[in-house]
Amino acid sequence: MAATITHREFKLLLKPEKFQTRKSLTELSELLGKAAAAAGVKYTPFDAIDSQMRIVQFYDTADETLRKNDLIFRIRQVRDGGWPDESWEVTFKCRASELEKAENFDSSSMFPQQKMKFKEEILRGDTLGSSKEIFSNNCIVESPELDVTLPFSKLSDAFPHIKTLALKTDEPLNIVNNAKIFEIQANLGTLEFGHHTTATATLAVWARPVPDKFVPLVAEFGWSYHPAHEEKGKADGLADEFFKAVQLPLKDWLTTGSTKTALIYGDQGN
Numbered sequence: 391m392a393a394t395i396t397h398r399e400f401k402l403l404l405k406p407e408k409f410q411t412r413k414s415l416t417e418l419s420e421l422l423g424k425a426a427a428a429a430g431v432k433y434t435p436f437d438a439i440d441s442q443m444r445i446v447q448f449y450d451t452a453d454e455t456l457r458k459n460d461l462i463f464r465i466r467q468v469r470d471g472g473w474p475d476e477s478w479e480v481t482f483k484c485r486a487s488e489l490e491k492a493e494n495f496d497s498s499s500m501f502p503q504q505k506m507k508f509k510e511e512i513l514r515g516d517t518l519g520s521s522k523e524i525f526s527n528n529c530i531v532e533s534p535e536l537d538v539t540l541p542f543s544k545l546s547d548a549f550p551h552i553k554t555l556a557l558k559t560d561e562p563l564n565i566v567n568n569a570k571i572f573e574i575q576a577n578l579g580t581l582e583f584g585h586h587t588t589a590t591a592t593l594a595v596w597a598r599p600v601p602d603k604f605v606p607l608v609a610e611f612g613w614s615y616h617p618a619h620e621e622k623g624k625a626d627g628l629a630d631e632f633f634k635a636v637q638l639p640l641k642d643w644l645t646t647g648s649t650k651t652a653l654i655y656g657d658q659g660n
Contacts (some may be wrong), residue, residue, distance in 0.1 A: 395525075397509045398626065399614035400633045405645045406606035409595050415439050418611065418643075419578045422591060425636045426581065431628065433591070435579035443469040444573045446596070448566040448654050451542060455557055457655055460486045462526075463545060463563065464651075465533075466573075477532045482549050485511075485526040485651075492525035496551040505530040509614075512633055513648040518641055519634045522648075539564055569654050571607070572597045581613055583632070587625035589613035596650055608645065608653050 408414055419435045426433035445467045450456045456463055462483045468475040484495035498504065507528040515522045529549065542559040546552040552559070578591040591613045598605040617626060637644065647653060 394508060395510045395617060396507050397614050398512065398617050398629065399509050399612065400512045400629065401610055401612040401649070402514055402633075402637065402640065403645050403647050403650070404593075404609040404611055404640070404643045406595070406608050408643050409593075409606050409609050410604065412439075415576055415578065415593060418593060421639055422578065422636070425639050426632070429628075429632045429635045431632050432582040433579055434582075436577060439576050439578060441574050441576040443472075444575065445469065445474075446571040446573045448569070448651065449540070449563040450566050451558075451561040451563060453561075454566075454655070455542070455561070456563075459555060459557065460484055460491065461552075462651060477534045480531050480533045481528055482545075483526045483528040485524060487522075487524050489523075489525050492527045495527050497527045497529040497549065498551070499529050499531055499549050500547070501531045503531065510617075512630070514637060514644070518644075519637050521630065521633055524648075566654055567656060570599055571654070572599050581629075581632075583615075583625040583628045585618065585623060585625040587615050587618070587629070589615040589629075594650075596653075608647075608650055610650055611640075 416439075419439070423433050423435060447465050449463045449465065462481070462485055464481045466479045466481070467477075468479075482497055482499065484492050484497055486492045493508070498506065507530065509526045509528065511524045511526060512521050513524060514520065539562050542557075542561050542563055545563060546557075546559045573594055573596050575592060575594045578593060581589045581591050583589070591611070593609060593611050595609045596607045598607060615629075
């Protein structure tokens with residue numbers, strides 16, 4: 391089933407040690423402002439930087455059946471002012487480096503209320519100032535319950551396209567590496583690329599839920615916007631070039647790897 395890109399999402403992984411206190415948000419925002427001005431991008435920082443906390447968990451089988459098939463199953467809950475939300479946000483996605491594979495994967499669910507997103511994710515390439523693309527076909531639903539362990543067969547009943555992949559569904563799904571993550575997300579300001587293309591610059595810090603300590607694991611800086619459904623225009627080109635240019639002043643902040651999910655699976659030796 392072919393899909394149309396609904397979001398262009400730019401992501402840079404940053405060193406966790408750079409984000410020990412709230413002051414780091416101001417430092418990053420100031421650096422972003424200078425980089426934007428040099429690149430001809432309008433950046434408007436927010437007067438007050440508000441943050442939101444979420445609990446994040448990934449699920450897979452013991453032998454990582456989902457991961458091996460470019461599938462991701464994530465559960466996330468907002469903690470607004472410290473209070474847990476009434477439900478969990480459940481995301482099932484196919485993320486692949488090949489456009490055709492992600493595009494043709496049907497991630498839709500059996501739930502009547504669902505949100506579909508097809509993302510072009512722009513990540514840092516192998517060298518400083520470069521980029522590469524991956525694609526993710528997402529289905530997002532709300533669930534009032536969270537089971538610590540659940541059968542793979544239940545997931546395939548909820549997302550029927552799994553059954554076409556001839557995977558073993560008799561194994562349980564568990565939290566990947568038993569990693570329960572606190573995610574603190576802050577909105578830094580807006581980036582304007584022209585042609586009615588405005589994005590919110592965000593920073594998401596993942597930390598371990600360790601009592602009496604703040605132990606950041608990784609940070610992700612980025613922005614996203616809804617693309618115009620036409621050939622890549624001036625706004626997309628400016629966003630692409632700015633993503634490459636901003637890596638240079640951020641070179642001492644950048645860390646290895648491309649996605650936070652890879653860190654949870656231990657792809658980066660963590």
